[in-house]
Amino acid sequence: MRASQFHISTLKEAPADAEVVSHQLMMRAGMIKKLGAGIYTYMPMGLRVIRKVERIVREEMERAGAIELTMPIVQPAELWQETGRFGKMGPELLRIRDRHERDFVIQPTSEEVVTDIARQDLRSYKQLPKNFYQIQTKFRDERRPRFGLMRGREFIMKDAYSFDRDAEGAQRSYQIMAQAYRRIFDRFGLRYRAVAADSGAIGGDLSEEFQVIAATGEDAIVYCPTSDYAANLEKAEALPPQGPRPAPTQALSKVPTPGRSTCAQVAELLGVPLARTVKSIVLATDEINERDEVVATRIWLLLLRGDHDMNEVKVGKLPGLALGFRFATEAEIVEHFGCRPGYLGPVGTRKPVMVVADREVAVMADWICGANEVDHHLTGVNWGRDLPEPDLVADIRNVVAGDPSPDGQGVLAIERGIEVGHVFYLGTKYSRAMNATFLDEDGKPKPFEMGCYGIGITRLPAAAIEQNHDERGIIWPDAIAPFTVVLCPIGMERSPSVREAAERLYETLRAHGVDVILDDRGERPGVMFADWELIGVPHRVTLGERGLKDGVVEYQHRRDNAATPVPLTDIVEWLR
Numbered sequence: 001m002r003a004s005q006f007h008i009s010t011l012k013e014a015p016a017d018a019e020v021v022s023h024q025l026m027m028r029a030g031m032i033k034k035l036g037a038g039i040y041t042y043m044p045m046g047l048r049v050i051r052k053v054e055r056i057v058r059e060e061m062e063r064a065g066a067i068e069l070t071m072p073i074v075q076p077a078e079l080w081q082e083t084g085r086f087g088k089m090g091p092e093l094l095r096i097r098d099r100h101e102r103d104f105v106i107q108p109t110s111e112e113v114v115t116d117i118a119r120q121d122l123r124s125y126k127q128l129p130k131n132f133y134q135i136q137t138k139f140r141d142e143r144r145p146r147f148g149l150m151r152g153r154e155f156i157m158k159d160a161y162s163f164d165r166d167a168e169g170a171q172r173s174y175q176i177m178a179q180a181y182r183r184i185f186d187r188f189g190l191r192y193r194a195v196a197a198d199s200g201a202i203g204g205d206l207s208e209e210f211q212v213i214a215a216t217g218e219d220a221i222v223y224c225p226t227s228d229y230a231a232n233l234e235k236a237e238a239l240p241p242q243g244p245r246p247a248p249t250q251a252l253s254k255v256p257t258p259g260r261s262t263c264a265q266v267a268e269l270l271g272v273p274l275a276r277t278v279k280s281i282v283l284a285t286d287e288i289n290e291r292d293e294v295v296a297t298r299i300w301l302l303l304l305r306g307d308h309d310m311n312e313v314k315v316g317k318l319p320g321l322a323l324g325f326r327f328a329t330e331a332e333i334v335e336h337f338g339c340r341p342g343y344l345g346p347v348g349t350r351k352p353v354m355v356v357a358d359r360e361v362a363v364m365a366d367w368i369c370g371a372n373e374v375d376h377h378l379t380g381v382n383w384g385r386d387l388p389e390p391d392l393v394a395d396i397r398n399v400v401a402g403d404p405s406p407d408g409q410g411v412l413a414i415e416r417g418i419e420v421g422h423v424f425y426l427g428t429k430y431s432r433a434m435n436a437t438f439l440d441e442d443g444k445p446k447p448f449e450m451g452c453y454g455i456g457i458t459r460l461p462a463a464a465i466e467q468n469h470d471e472r473g474i475i476w477p478d479a480i481a482p483f484t485v486v487l488c489p490i491g492m493e494r495s496p497s498v499r500e501a502a503e504r505l506y507e508t509l510r511a512h513g514v515d516v517i518l519d520d521r522g523e524r525p526g527v528m529f530a531d532w533e534l535i536g537v538p539h540r541v542t543l544g545e546r547g548l549k550d551g552v553v554e555y556q557h558r559r560d561n562a563a564t565p566v567p568l569t570d571i572v573e574w575l576r
């Protein structure tokens with residue numbers, strides 16, 4: 001590719017709504033363009049990255065025996081009514097109506113459609129197992145789309161669905177996918193962890209998330225540095241209490257005021273006067289789920305046990321509340337709930353329990369507590385004077401860094417991650433609901449045993465940037481860089497020797513299958529370097545008249561602080 005023929009459009013400043021570094025850098029590097037909330041155009045530079053992600057995913061899917069198809073983005077509501085999801089799914093499911101007043105959905109995922117295909121096409125056990133996948137646009141009307149491609153509303157997902165004869169077969173298919181995912185994420189060149197996730201009603205351990213490690217991640221993951229144990233926080237929490245806990249040493253990634261503090265100190269921090277009675281607890285989250293309700297109920301029970309006249313636990317949704325990066329402002333809470341906020345949550349949690357405290361509560365020990373300010377947290381908070389019975393506290397707390405690992409192989413640590421993939425054993429949930437059966441060897445119809453497997457194709461580049469950047473810009477891993485090598489000729493316009501060397505090197509690299517871009521725009525070196533450092537091309541070769549006289553060019557990796565002279569005759573070998 002020649003830069004003069006490509007579309008390069010870099011910006012000095014990121015737009016104000018870009019809160020995280022990946023969003024800022026993707027905007028500044030001209031990789032994406034915003035069209036609406038959570039809706040982006042993949043610009044040529046960004047699309048190259050996405051295509052590389054897709055290629056790796058395709059190769060590994062095919063290697064694992066999955067077969068590609070493409071299912072419609074617009075899907076008739078009837079199918080979604082068969083499983084009940086048309087009614088049950090919340091506003092994340094975008095429902096639309098055509099001119100005949102028929103209902104449709106824009107696919108957020110495709111279990112219904114693929115199960116419909118299976119019940120038509122897979123009639124005999126002899127056709128099993130099968131694994132169908134697609135790389136296709138999804139739409140989820142996320143409560144708060146944010147962080148660019150990280151949590152878009154329209155995004156690209158790879159979704160695969162396996163069909164098996166029986167549970168053992170399905171578990172084998174699951175393992176094959178879980179292995180393929182490891183190969184895929186290894187190839188991306190990112191630091192990631194596969195963590196056990198909740199498999200919902202099905203039970204068992206057959207659900208794993210693939211989390212790219214990043215301080216800005218929305219998920220918390222619990223792992224044991226000295227063993228293979230790793231789970232997401234919800235799953236880790238489900239483990240039996242671990243007995244007496246050591247004092248928490250670290251909870252969230254940035255805790256400016258570690259150590260113990262009292263309710264009064266917290267109140268001071270929050271600027272909220274400590275009042276007399278607890279009227280209600282409001283649990284404010286982005287998305288209300290069972291876990292939050294359980295936590296709320298437990299807190300309520302604790303408070304009742306403590307003879308407080310608190311008699312209400314509200315599970316409240318607060319529009320626009322984003323946890324982890326931006327907490328609701330006090331004004332928003334006052335407006336929405338009619339009271340002033342403070343919040344508490346078990347150590348390590350990222351979903352704070354919002355406590356509207358009109359009285360000092362005598363039950364919360366060693367919790368993490370936060371003001372409505374980014375990264376402003378206290379650990380080891382004792383909320384109130386009298387501490388509760390220890391087992392009750394243990395029961396409502398999450399896993400704490402320093403807890404013994406359930407495998408007995410060390411102690412637990414907590415870090416943040418970005419969910420880039422998810423593998424899930426579904427059992428017969430969808431096949432039963434949709435009466436999708438095949439004829440087994442004994443001639444009897446049986447429902448398919450299913451699994452589903454997703455990868456956030458467009459979230460992945462954002463996750464890669466969160467993990468790989470510096471003050472100058474993005475640092476792409478080779479596997480998904482928009483270009484692997486950039487050639488920067490200095491003074492190409494004026495110097496025939498530079499032009500000739502650059503053109504020749506460009507052609508040679510192309511002939512060797514290197515994904516190279518020649519910066520023939522005629523920009524000054526400073527502009528060229530700044531652009532490519534921002535865009536994050538990992539390998540740069542600079543050609544100048546002076547060096548070429550000695551037969552030398554300069555090589556610099558994006559992570560290097562200085563260039564290395566390399567003989568022109570060696571540079572192709574050097575880059576390969």
Ligand code: ATP
Binds near residue numbers: 149
């Ligand atoms: P999250 O917990 O981040 O909301 P999810 O668990 O709802 O994700 P899945 O249903 O497991 O997502 O979908 C599979 C994959 O699709 C996820 O692992 C993630 O990488 C990606 N994904 C999900 N939602 C989005 C989104 N809004 N924007 C970009 N990618 C997404």
Ligand code: MG
């Ligand atoms: Mg989601």
Ligand code: MG
Binds near residue numbers: 419
């Ligand atoms: Mg998730």
Ligand code: MG
Binds near residue numbers: 419
């Ligand atoms: Mg998931």
